[in-house]
Protein backbone atom coordinates (compact mmCIF):
# COMPACT_ATOMS: atom_id res chain seq x y z
CA UNK A 1 0.00 0.00 0.00
CA UNK A 2 2.62 2.51 1.07
CA UNK A 3 4.36 1.70 -2.21
CA UNK A 4 1.36 2.95 -4.11
CA UNK A 5 1.25 6.12 -2.03
CA UNK A 6 4.94 6.73 -2.66
CA UNK A 7 4.42 6.21 -6.36
CA UNK A 8 1.66 8.79 -6.38
CA UNK A 9 3.98 11.25 -4.67
CA UNK A 10 6.78 10.63 -7.16
CA UNK A 11 4.59 10.34 -10.21
CA UNK A 12 6.24 13.15 -12.09
CA UNK A 13 3.62 15.87 -12.01
CA UNK A 14 4.24 18.12 -15.00
CA UNK A 15 7.09 15.82 -16.14
CA UNK A 16 4.85 12.76 -16.11
CA UNK A 17 4.54 12.50 -19.85
CA UNK A 18 8.23 13.15 -20.30
CA UNK A 19 9.13 10.33 -17.94
CA UNK A 20 6.68 7.79 -19.26
CA UNK A 21 7.66 5.15 -21.77
CA UNK A 22 4.22 3.53 -21.69
CA UNK A 23 3.40 4.30 -25.33
CA UNK A 24 6.77 3.12 -26.66
CA UNK A 25 6.53 0.06 -24.41
CA UNK A 26 3.71 -1.33 -26.52
CA UNK A 27 6.55 -3.07 -28.30
CA UNK A 28 7.31 -5.10 -25.15
CA UNK A 29 3.76 -5.56 -23.86
CA UNK A 30 3.67 -9.27 -24.79
CA UNK A 31 7.24 -9.72 -23.61
CA UNK A 32 6.41 -8.25 -20.22
CA UNK A 33 3.45 -10.61 -19.81
CA UNK A 34 5.71 -13.55 -20.62
CA UNK A 35 8.32 -12.32 -18.15
CA UNK A 36 5.68 -11.82 -15.46
CA UNK A 37 4.32 -15.34 -16.00
CA UNK A 38 7.73 -16.99 -15.87
CA UNK A 39 8.65 -15.05 -12.76
CA UNK A 40 5.40 -15.91 -10.95
CA UNK A 41 5.66 -19.60 -11.88
CA UNK A 42 9.21 -19.69 -10.53
CA UNK A 43 8.17 -17.86 -7.32
CA UNK A 44 5.46 -20.48 -6.76
CA UNK A 45 7.81 -23.37 -7.50
CA UNK A 46 10.26 -21.93 -5.00
CA UNK A 47 7.46 -21.46 -2.43
CA UNK A 48 8.08 -17.73 -2.36
CA UNK A 49 4.40 -17.17 -3.18
CA UNK A 50 1.57 -19.66 -2.69
CA UNK A 51 0.18 -21.59 -5.62
CA UNK A 52 -3.15 -19.89 -5.01
CA UNK A 53 -1.79 -16.37 -5.26
CA UNK A 54 0.29 -17.37 -8.25
CA UNK A 55 -2.84 -18.78 -9.92
CA UNK A 56 -4.75 -15.57 -9.29
CA UNK A 57 -1.92 -13.49 -10.71
CA UNK A 58 -1.63 -15.69 -13.80
CA UNK A 59 -5.39 -15.44 -14.40
CA UNK A 60 -5.19 -11.67 -14.03
CA UNK A 61 -2.31 -11.55 -16.52
CA UNK A 62 -4.45 -13.45 -19.05
CA UNK A 63 -7.19 -10.92 -18.53
CA UNK A 64 -4.76 -8.00 -18.90
CA UNK A 65 -3.51 -9.57 -22.11
CA UNK A 66 -7.02 -9.89 -23.57
CA UNK A 67 -7.78 -6.27 -22.69
CA UNK A 68 -4.64 -5.24 -24.57
CA UNK A 69 -1.97 -2.59 -24.16
CA UNK A 70 -4.37 0.24 -24.93
CA UNK A 71 -6.54 -0.68 -21.92
CA UNK A 72 -3.67 -0.45 -19.40
CA UNK A 73 -4.00 2.03 -16.55
CA UNK A 74 -1.60 4.96 -16.44
CA UNK A 75 1.94 4.27 -15.41
CA UNK A 76 5.53 5.31 -15.85
CA UNK A 77 5.99 2.32 -18.06
CA UNK A 78 4.40 -0.94 -19.14
CA UNK A 79 5.83 -2.81 -16.14
CA UNK A 80 4.21 -0.49 -13.64
CA UNK A 81 0.94 -0.36 -15.60
CA UNK A 82 0.64 -4.14 -15.84
CA UNK A 83 1.38 -4.50 -12.14
CA UNK A 84 -1.30 -1.92 -11.34
CA UNK A 85 -3.75 -3.78 -13.60
CA UNK A 86 -2.95 -7.05 -11.81
CA UNK A 87 -3.44 -5.48 -8.36
CA UNK A 88 -6.76 -4.02 -9.58
CA UNK A 89 -7.89 -7.57 -10.40
CA UNK A 90 -6.30 -9.63 -7.61
CA UNK A 91 -6.20 -7.14 -4.77
CA UNK A 92 -3.09 -6.43 -2.65
CA UNK A 93 -1.77 -9.98 -3.16
CA UNK A 94 -1.27 -9.05 -6.80
CA UNK A 95 1.63 -6.96 -5.53
CA UNK A 96 3.48 -10.19 -4.70
CA UNK A 97 4.26 -10.46 -8.41
CA UNK A 98 7.05 -7.95 -7.95
CA UNK A 99 8.77 -9.98 -5.21
CA UNK A 100 12.47 -10.57 -5.79
CA UNK A 101 12.73 -8.44 -8.90
CA UNK A 102 12.97 -4.85 -10.06
CA UNK A 103 11.87 -3.07 -13.18
CA UNK A 104 15.58 -2.91 -13.98
CA UNK A 105 16.03 -6.64 -14.52
CA UNK A 106 12.46 -6.83 -15.80
CA UNK A 107 12.92 -4.31 -18.62
CA UNK A 108 16.30 -5.76 -19.60
CA UNK A 109 14.65 -9.17 -19.89
CA UNK A 110 11.73 -7.81 -21.91
CA UNK A 111 14.03 -6.06 -24.38
CA UNK A 112 16.10 -9.20 -24.92
CA UNK A 113 12.98 -11.33 -25.25
CA UNK A 114 11.48 -9.08 -27.91
CA UNK A 115 14.73 -8.35 -29.71
CA UNK A 116 15.36 -12.07 -30.21
CA UNK A 117 12.17 -12.24 -32.25
CA UNK A 118 13.07 -9.12 -34.24
CA UNK A 119 16.58 -10.40 -34.93
CA UNK A 120 15.15 -13.68 -36.19
CA UNK A 121 12.87 -11.71 -38.52
CA UNK A 122 15.82 -9.71 -39.79
CA UNK A 123 17.80 -12.93 -40.31
CA UNK A 124 14.90 -14.41 -42.26
CA UNK A 125 14.99 -11.34 -44.49
CA UNK A 126 18.75 -11.57 -45.07
CA UNK A 127 18.47 -15.27 -45.93
CA UNK A 128 15.68 -14.50 -48.42
CA UNK A 129 17.93 -11.86 -49.98
CA UNK A 130 20.79 -14.36 -50.24
CA UNK A 131 18.43 -16.78 -51.97
CA UNK A 132 17.32 -14.12 -54.45
CA UNK A 133 20.92 -13.13 -55.22
CA UNK A 134 22.05 -16.75 -55.67
CA UNK A 135 19.00 -17.61 -57.73
CA UNK A 136 19.42 -14.75 -60.19
CA UNK A 137 23.15 -15.47 -60.30
CA UNK A 138 22.51 -19.03 -61.53
CA UNK A 139 20.69 -17.55 -64.53
CA UNK A 140 23.55 -15.19 -65.38
CA UNK A 141 26.76 -17.17 -65.03
CA UNK A 142 27.45 -16.41 -68.71
CA UNK A 143 26.04 -12.89 -68.86
CA UNK A 144 29.07 -10.67 -69.37
CA UNK A 145 28.88 -7.12 -68.06
CA UNK A 146 31.26 -4.21 -67.41
CA UNK A 147 32.99 -4.19 -64.04
CA UNK A 148 34.02 -0.91 -62.45
CA UNK A 149 36.52 0.63 -60.08
CA UNK A 150 36.25 4.34 -59.27
CA UNK A 151 33.03 4.19 -61.32
CA UNK A 152 35.28 3.84 -64.41
CA UNK A 153 35.11 0.77 -66.67
CA UNK A 154 37.76 -1.56 -65.28
CA UNK A 155 37.51 -5.19 -66.42
CA UNK A 156 34.64 -7.23 -67.85
CA UNK A 157 32.91 -9.55 -65.39
CA UNK A 158 29.55 -11.32 -65.24
CA UNK A 159 26.21 -10.50 -63.65
CA UNK A 160 26.54 -13.68 -61.55
CA UNK A 161 29.96 -12.63 -60.28
CA UNK A 162 28.59 -9.21 -59.37
CA UNK A 163 25.51 -10.60 -57.58
CA UNK A 164 27.50 -13.23 -55.71
CA UNK A 165 29.85 -10.56 -54.42
CA UNK A 166 26.84 -9.22 -52.51
CA UNK A 167 25.61 -12.69 -51.56
CA UNK A 168 28.93 -13.24 -49.78
CA UNK A 169 28.62 -9.92 -47.97
CA UNK A 170 25.03 -10.63 -46.91
CA UNK A 171 26.16 -14.06 -45.68
CA UNK A 172 28.60 -12.34 -43.32
CA UNK A 173 25.92 -9.83 -42.30
CA UNK A 174 23.71 -12.80 -41.44
CA UNK A 175 26.47 -14.40 -39.36
CA UNK A 176 26.89 -11.12 -37.46
CA UNK A 177 23.14 -11.04 -36.74
CA UNK A 178 23.33 -14.62 -35.43
CA UNK A 179 26.24 -13.62 -33.17
CA UNK A 180 24.20 -10.72 -31.85
CA UNK A 181 21.28 -13.09 -31.33
CA UNK A 182 23.43 -15.49 -29.30
CA UNK A 183 24.56 -12.78 -26.91
CA UNK A 184 21.07 -11.26 -26.72
CA UNK A 185 19.65 -14.66 -25.84
CA UNK A 186 20.59 -14.61 -22.09
CA UNK A 187 18.31 -13.84 -19.20
CA UNK A 188 19.01 -10.95 -16.81
CA UNK A 189 15.90 -11.79 -14.75
CA UNK A 190 16.54 -12.21 -11.05
CA UNK A 191 19.25 -9.55 -10.96
CA UNK A 192 16.64 -7.35 -9.24
CA UNK A 193 17.69 -3.70 -9.12
CA UNK A 194 21.29 -4.86 -9.75
CA UNK A 195 22.23 -6.22 -6.35
CA UNK A 196 20.41 -9.52 -6.21
CA UNK A 197 17.79 -10.57 -3.69
CA UNK A 198 17.60 -12.51 -0.43
CA UNK A 199 14.73 -14.63 -1.80
CA UNK A 200 15.51 -18.19 -2.82
CA UNK A 201 14.92 -17.62 -6.53
CA UNK A 202 15.91 -19.84 -9.43
CA UNK A 203 17.30 -17.73 -12.23
CA UNK A 204 18.05 -20.71 -14.45
CA UNK A 205 14.40 -21.70 -14.24
CA UNK A 206 13.03 -18.35 -15.43
CA UNK A 207 15.68 -18.33 -18.16
CA UNK A 208 14.46 -21.77 -19.24
CA UNK A 209 10.79 -20.79 -19.09
CA UNK A 210 11.51 -17.80 -21.30
CA UNK A 211 13.55 -19.85 -23.74
CA UNK A 212 16.87 -18.14 -22.99
CA UNK A 213 20.18 -19.93 -23.39
CA UNK A 214 21.20 -19.37 -19.75
CA UNK A 215 21.52 -16.22 -17.70
CA UNK A 216 23.61 -13.05 -17.61
CA UNK A 217 25.43 -14.13 -14.46
CA UNK A 218 26.62 -10.98 -12.70
CA UNK A 219 23.53 -9.18 -11.45
CA UNK A 220 25.00 -5.71 -11.91
CA UNK A 221 26.01 -6.56 -15.48
CA UNK A 222 22.58 -8.08 -16.07
CA UNK A 223 20.70 -4.91 -15.07
CA UNK A 224 23.09 -2.41 -16.63
CA UNK A 225 24.37 -4.09 -19.77
CA UNK A 226 23.07 -2.88 -23.11
CA UNK A 227 26.00 -3.92 -25.28
CA UNK A 228 23.69 -6.56 -26.76
CA UNK A 229 21.62 -3.66 -28.12
CA UNK A 230 24.73 -1.97 -29.49
CA UNK A 231 25.95 -5.19 -31.08
CA UNK A 232 22.59 -5.93 -32.66
CA UNK A 233 22.18 -2.39 -33.96
CA UNK A 234 25.76 -2.39 -35.26
CA UNK A 235 25.12 -5.65 -37.12
CA UNK A 236 21.99 -4.11 -38.61
CA UNK A 237 23.79 -0.89 -39.55
CA UNK A 238 26.57 -2.92 -41.17
CA UNK A 239 24.01 -4.87 -43.14
CA UNK A 240 22.22 -1.65 -44.12
CA UNK A 241 25.55 -0.38 -45.41
CA UNK A 242 25.87 -3.50 -47.58
CA UNK A 243 22.33 -2.92 -48.84
CA UNK A 244 23.09 0.70 -49.64
CA UNK A 245 26.02 -0.32 -51.85
CA UNK A 246 23.90 -2.83 -53.71
CA UNK A 247 21.10 -0.28 -54.06
CA UNK A 248 23.53 2.30 -55.41
CA UNK A 249 24.97 -0.15 -57.95
CA UNK A 250 21.45 -0.94 -59.14
CA UNK A 251 20.55 2.75 -59.37
CA UNK A 252 23.64 3.36 -61.51
CA UNK A 253 23.04 0.28 -63.68
CA UNK A 254 19.38 1.22 -64.15
CA UNK A 255 20.54 4.66 -65.23
CA UNK A 256 22.78 3.11 -67.91
CA UNK A 257 20.11 0.65 -69.06
CA UNK A 258 22.14 -2.30 -67.74
CA UNK A 259 19.34 -3.50 -65.48
CA UNK A 260 15.58 -3.15 -65.82
CA UNK A 261 13.89 -2.82 -62.47
CA UNK A 262 10.37 -4.16 -62.23
CA UNK A 263 7.64 -1.52 -62.29
CA UNK A 264 6.56 -2.39 -58.76
CA UNK A 265 9.99 -1.37 -57.49
CA UNK A 266 10.01 1.85 -59.50
CA UNK A 267 8.09 5.05 -59.26
CA UNK A 268 7.10 7.77 -61.68
CA UNK A 269 6.99 11.54 -61.54
CA UNK A 270 3.88 13.54 -60.77
CA UNK A 271 4.83 16.04 -63.48
CA UNK A 272 7.19 14.32 -65.94
CA UNK A 273 5.11 11.59 -67.58
CA UNK A 274 8.04 9.74 -69.14
CA UNK A 275 9.86 9.11 -65.85
CA UNK A 276 10.52 5.71 -64.30
CA UNK A 277 12.65 6.24 -61.22
CA UNK A 278 14.40 3.75 -58.92
CA UNK A 279 12.82 5.26 -55.80
CA UNK A 280 12.70 2.10 -53.71
CA UNK A 281 16.44 1.65 -54.01
CA UNK A 282 17.06 5.29 -53.18
CA UNK A 283 15.02 4.77 -50.02
CA UNK A 284 17.15 1.71 -49.24
CA UNK A 285 20.25 3.92 -49.50
CA UNK A 286 18.59 6.29 -47.06
CA UNK A 287 17.78 3.51 -44.59
CA UNK A 288 21.52 3.04 -44.14
CA UNK A 289 21.53 6.64 -42.90
CA UNK A 290 18.72 5.84 -40.45
CA UNK A 291 20.58 2.76 -39.22
CA UNK A 292 23.86 4.59 -38.71
CA UNK A 293 21.86 7.32 -36.97
CA UNK A 294 20.20 4.70 -34.76
CA UNK A 295 23.54 3.17 -33.84
CA UNK A 296 25.03 6.59 -33.18
CA UNK A 297 22.05 7.60 -31.03
CA UNK A 298 22.29 4.39 -29.07
CA UNK A 299 26.04 4.48 -28.47
CA UNK A 300 25.94 8.17 -27.61
CA UNK A 301 23.25 7.46 -25.03
CA UNK A 302 25.19 4.55 -23.53
CA UNK A 303 28.54 6.30 -23.54
CA UNK A 304 29.72 7.26 -20.09
CA UNK A 305 26.74 5.77 -18.20
CA UNK A 306 27.86 4.65 -14.77
CA UNK A 307 26.76 1.39 -13.18
CA UNK A 308 24.18 0.22 -12.45
CA UNK A 309 20.88 1.59 -13.73
CA UNK A 310 20.18 5.04 -15.10
CA UNK A 311 16.98 6.20 -16.68
CA UNK A 312 18.87 7.17 -19.84
CA UNK A 313 18.53 3.50 -20.73
CA UNK A 314 14.84 4.00 -21.38
CA UNK A 315 15.67 6.22 -24.34
CA UNK A 316 18.38 3.89 -25.64
CA UNK A 317 16.02 1.08 -26.55
CA UNK A 318 13.85 2.77 -29.23
CA UNK A 319 16.95 3.32 -31.39
CA UNK A 320 17.26 -0.44 -31.70
CA UNK A 321 13.56 -0.94 -32.50
CA UNK A 322 13.60 1.73 -35.19
CA UNK A 323 16.75 0.32 -36.71
CA UNK A 324 15.61 -3.30 -36.79
CA UNK A 325 12.26 -2.33 -38.34
CA UNK A 326 13.75 -0.13 -41.03
CA UNK A 327 16.56 -2.49 -41.96
CA UNK A 328 14.42 -5.65 -42.08
CA UNK A 329 11.95 -3.88 -44.33
CA UNK A 330 14.71 -2.57 -46.59
CA UNK A 331 16.21 -6.07 -46.84
CA UNK A 332 12.89 -7.50 -47.98
CA UNK A 333 12.48 -4.71 -50.55
CA UNK A 334 15.95 -5.32 -51.98
CA UNK A 335 15.27 -9.06 -52.19
CA UNK A 336 12.11 -8.32 -54.18
CA UNK A 337 13.86 -5.82 -56.43
CA UNK A 338 16.70 -8.26 -57.14
CA UNK A 339 14.37 -11.19 -57.80
CA UNK A 340 12.22 -9.21 -60.24
CA UNK A 341 14.92 -7.27 -62.14
CA UNK A 342 15.93 -8.16 -65.70
CA UNK A 343 19.49 -8.03 -66.97
CA UNK A 344 19.54 -7.31 -70.73
CA UNK A 345 22.36 -9.64 -71.87
CA UNK A 346 22.98 -8.05 -75.27
CA UNK A 347 23.25 -4.51 -73.93
CA UNK A 348 25.53 -5.70 -71.16
CA UNK A 349 27.81 -7.64 -73.46
CA UNK A 350 28.01 -4.75 -75.92
CA UNK A 351 29.02 -2.45 -73.06
CA UNK A 352 31.42 -4.84 -71.41
CA UNK A 353 34.46 -3.83 -73.47
CA UNK A 354 33.84 -0.12 -72.91
CA UNK A 355 36.74 2.12 -72.02
CA UNK A 356 39.33 -0.48 -73.17
CA UNK A 357 38.46 -2.64 -70.18
CA UNK A 358 40.23 -5.58 -71.83
CA UNK A 359 43.64 -3.86 -71.52
CA UNK A 360 44.62 -5.83 -68.41
CA UNK A 361 43.85 -9.08 -70.22
CA UNK A 362 46.19 -8.18 -73.11
CA UNK A 363 48.89 -7.23 -70.60
CA UNK A 364 48.33 -10.57 -68.85
CA UNK A 365 48.73 -12.40 -72.18
CA UNK A 366 52.05 -10.65 -72.79
CA UNK A 367 53.18 -11.37 -69.23
CA UNK A 368 52.23 -15.02 -69.62
CA UNK A 369 54.53 -15.08 -72.67
CA UNK A 370 57.44 -13.93 -70.51
CA UNK A 371 57.31 -10.13 -70.78
CA UNK A 372 57.67 -8.67 -67.27
CA UNK A 373 54.18 -7.55 -66.21
CA UNK A 374 55.37 -3.99 -65.57
CA UNK A 375 56.70 -3.76 -69.14
CA UNK A 376 53.47 -5.25 -70.52
CA UNK A 377 51.56 -2.68 -68.48
CA UNK A 378 53.63 0.07 -70.15
CA UNK A 379 52.78 -1.26 -73.62
CA UNK A 380 49.06 -1.28 -72.89
CA UNK A 381 49.13 2.10 -71.14
CA UNK A 382 50.75 3.61 -74.24
CA UNK A 383 48.17 1.86 -76.46
CA UNK A 384 45.32 3.18 -74.29
CA UNK A 385 46.69 6.67 -74.57
CA UNK A 386 47.01 6.42 -78.32
CA UNK A 387 43.44 5.07 -78.67
CA UNK A 388 42.15 7.87 -76.43
CA UNK A 389 39.94 5.76 -74.20
CA UNK A 390 38.69 3.46 -76.99
CA UNK A 391 39.88 -0.08 -77.57
CA UNK A 392 42.82 0.08 -80.02
CA UNK A 393 42.86 -2.21 -83.04
CA UNK A 394 45.48 -4.94 -83.29
CA UNK A 395 47.65 -2.93 -85.67
CA UNK A 396 47.86 -0.05 -83.26
CA UNK A 397 48.74 -2.48 -80.46
CA UNK A 398 51.48 -3.96 -82.55
CA UNK A 399 52.84 -0.55 -83.45
CA UNK A 400 52.95 0.50 -79.80
CA UNK A 401 54.58 -2.79 -78.81
CA UNK A 402 57.24 -2.06 -81.43
CA UNK A 403 57.90 1.35 -79.81
CA UNK A 404 58.05 0.06 -76.24
CA UNK A 405 59.51 -3.45 -76.68
CA UNK A 406 61.51 -2.88 -79.87
CA UNK A 407 59.83 -6.01 -81.20
CA UNK A 408 56.52 -7.01 -82.76
CA UNK A 409 53.71 -8.00 -80.47
CA UNK A 410 53.50 -11.29 -82.35
CA UNK A 411 57.02 -12.25 -81.26
CA UNK A 412 55.31 -13.02 -77.96
CA UNK A 413 51.68 -13.81 -78.63
CA UNK A 414 49.68 -14.99 -81.61
CA UNK A 415 47.14 -12.76 -83.30
CA UNK A 416 44.42 -15.17 -82.09
CA UNK A 417 45.60 -14.82 -78.53
CA UNK A 418 45.43 -11.02 -78.75
CA UNK A 419 42.02 -11.14 -80.36
CA UNK A 420 40.77 -13.39 -77.57
CA UNK A 421 42.18 -11.06 -74.93
CA UNK A 422 40.34 -8.16 -76.57
CA UNK A 423 37.06 -10.06 -76.56
CA UNK A 424 35.13 -9.43 -73.31
CA UNK A 425 33.58 -12.92 -73.28
CA UNK A 426 36.91 -14.69 -73.79
CA UNK A 427 38.51 -12.24 -71.35
CA UNK A 428 36.06 -13.26 -68.63
CA UNK A 429 36.46 -16.95 -69.47
CA UNK A 430 40.23 -16.68 -69.08
CA UNK A 431 40.01 -15.36 -65.52
CA UNK A 432 39.25 -18.70 -63.92
CA UNK A 433 41.27 -18.25 -60.72
CA UNK A 434 39.44 -19.24 -57.53
CA UNK A 435 36.65 -16.74 -56.86
CA UNK A 436 37.09 -15.17 -60.30
CA UNK A 437 34.39 -14.39 -62.89
CA UNK A 438 34.99 -17.24 -65.39
CA UNK A 439 31.80 -19.32 -65.66
CA UNK A 440 33.33 -22.43 -64.07
CA UNK A 441 34.81 -20.41 -61.21
CA UNK A 442 31.44 -18.74 -60.66
CA UNK A 443 29.62 -22.08 -60.80
CA UNK A 444 31.69 -23.14 -57.78
CA UNK A 445 30.70 -19.92 -56.02
CA UNK A 446 27.03 -20.59 -56.78
CA UNK A 447 27.42 -24.05 -55.20
CA UNK A 448 29.09 -22.55 -52.13
CA UNK A 449 26.36 -19.92 -51.82
CA UNK A 450 23.60 -22.49 -52.08
CA UNK A 451 25.31 -24.78 -49.58
CA UNK A 452 25.75 -21.81 -47.22
CA UNK A 453 22.08 -20.87 -47.42
CA UNK A 454 20.85 -24.41 -46.59
Ligand code: ARG
Nearest residue numbers: 021077103104107309313314
Ligand atom coordinates in the same frame (compact mmCIF):
# COMPACT_ATOMS: atom_id res chain seq x y z
N1 ARG B 1 11.02 1.95 -18.24
C1 ARG B 1 12.35 1.86 -17.75
C2 ARG B 1 13.32 1.50 -18.86
O1 ARG B 1 12.94 1.30 -19.96
C3 ARG B 1 12.49 0.82 -16.68
C4 ARG B 1 12.14 1.44 -15.39
C5 ARG B 1 13.19 1.39 -14.39
N2 ARG B 1 13.01 2.61 -13.67
C6 ARG B 1 13.71 2.97 -12.66
N3 ARG B 1 13.46 4.12 -12.16
N4 ARG B 1 14.67 2.26 -12.16
O2 ARG B 1 14.51 1.47 -18.65
